[in-house]
Amino acid sequence: MTGPSLSDSVRAAVGAVSDPELRRPLAELGMIRAVTAEGTTAHVEVALTIVGCPAADRIERDVRDAAASVAGIDAVDLTLTVMSPAERADLIERLRGARRMPFTADSLTRVIAVTSGKGGVGKSSVTANLAAALARRGLRVGLVDADVHGFSIPGILGLTDEDGHVTRPTRIDDLIVPPIAHDVKAISIGMFLREGEERSAVAWRGPMLHRTVQQFLTDVFFGDLDILLLDMPPGTGDIAITVGQLLPHAEVLVVTTPQAAAADVAVRSGLVARQTGQRVIGVVENMAPLALPDGTVLDLFGSGGGQAVADQLSTDGEPVPLLASIPLSAALRAAGDRGAPVVIAEPHDAAARAIDALAATIASQGRGLAGRRLDVSVR
Template identity: 70%
Template sequence: MSTPSTVDDIRRAVSAVVDPELRRPIGELDMVRDIAVGDGTARVGIALTIVGCPAADRIEREVREAAASVTGVEDVRVDVGVMTPSERAALVERIRGVRSMPFTPDALTRVIAVTSGKGGVGKSTVTANLAVALAARGLAVGLIDADVHGFSIPGLLGLAGEDGRPPQPTRLDDLMLPPVAHGVKTISIGMFLAEGASPAVAWRGPMLHRTVQQFLTDVHFGDLDVLLIDMPPGTGDVAISVGQLLPHAEVLVVTTPQAAAADVAVRSGIVARQTGQRIIGVIENMAAFALPDGTVVDVFGAGGGEAVASALSAAGDSVPLLGSVPLSPALRRGGDTGAPVVLSDPGDPAARAISAVADALTTTRPSLAGRALPVSPA
């Protein structure tokens, strides 16, 4: 026979189970339904958000474990249902909130766009590892792969199934829940290509702008400390769109030591500044590395990072060289296998350099002086 105290204890325990995609307790999401206890057996009803929810097995298992942890419960039966369309619509509205653009200047999420003047400088590899390093420091991190034509973030983070394709985001009506890899919530156009379709994306400006806008408005990242945006190389449509949509974003410029790459990298920083964004630093990738006998090899020359930082400082606010990442076989292997080097080989020189940049970003938060905080008096 059910007793009010036992039922309440079970409801409290079950309600604390966290939905792994929405990252909120299922009690808060109104997913817990009727609970009854009789002869030591607890019957717990839950309603998943959608049919075929990819987290269904995990939620059911954790609900069963939570109910079984209550004193007096000897067996647990979980009745799994699905929310009605009206219940799901109400949940989506509550999750989305009233803002159409969540990453506004008054939001507390730090938005950092990682850019470069030209391709092939390792910008995406640096961005992916930087995101993982920040998540490893306990920050809530999101990553948008805005390099629509040359997307590579899913592969760099190991977001690929047996067929080599990244998983699609779970759809909650018109809201998308991004896959998570190494603690980083990630979205990329590579997740939406139809099975069997060509991996090439040939879009012009309006489509690119709409894609970036949807990534910012229709993807539920939740409360983030940092949102990183892996920008396409150059100063084209996406750079302009991000500048219009996120004029308050901060910018990291990635270059190689080579003078040709450095000259072009400066241009990407200047364009970012023209849209109102602030450049917070330069990262030099593919820098000199040391052989076992101590010989230093600088395949791409030297001084490019310092040159970019100096040129951008001369054209505006002071811009530091935040890090110099040496050429590294381990960094390359990690990108090929989807195992970021900051986790797979943290002692590697490249991993240490990227981790140092993450430490610098963690300790240099943007000032909140003069900004309206999203709170109101009780």
């Protein structure tokens, strides 16, 4: 019995290379065309998904390295082409699968909407850092910036250049591939504004907001995720209602500050989520009292607001815990301003440690079975 030919070995090696955006092997994506070996030279043809593929250089380098790693190959002749429309259509169909909406109640992805009653409580900073902390734990994480009017996730995750231009997603026909930062796949309306308009206002009303959120959930290819986080806009407006309609099985994390005024409003966001069928899994208190080096405590926004929200949202059948109390942190603010989540940039900061502990708690919970269809048969 003879082993695989040299050509077969090269095909197996280059086919195992992963597309850096789609995170799937090139062979599975149908991107490997002709592969032959003549003497010690490997001839490989790879079909990129689109013209001007932003991952072309990375794919070319990885394919060359993979082919060259095969014993008996000393040189690699690589040709890059582009998929035909029919090939792209087949690829999109395989990526999407049978379901247009991938985050249904019976999917394996846990969907967590991060909400707040009012703006200015640091909800987006908490969401972005939580996403990065979960990804560091080896989870596959997606993040939807659903705060259309006040989007800030691209900046916090570092998906902008020094001129403030936001990283664009890759489009494969009508499929949108989100950019990745800190192993988090993220999408935001800021990625679709024309260059130079990133700082302009998005003045949209209900129907446009609904369509945008729906497109983020259906047309963006996140692949297989363990957790999808939604950075919700403050309050209980159109987007909260849309998410309640599209994702009634989502879990909700309520963010507040210790201030009584913020806590009172935060309760409302949890109550509205519960009215749509969503489950409030906990409360996060941000900007909590900070212990100073001299032993004193700086409680700039007071204390106790997080626990008060948790107590008011708790019922006999559904207790709502205070999952984290994140202290005031200049490092958290500064890291977000430069596009480096504090859990990565300064993991020993008190706020970073609190967020990492929150990630550990959420990662350990797992998804409940409520609303999921189980493939179980009785004989």
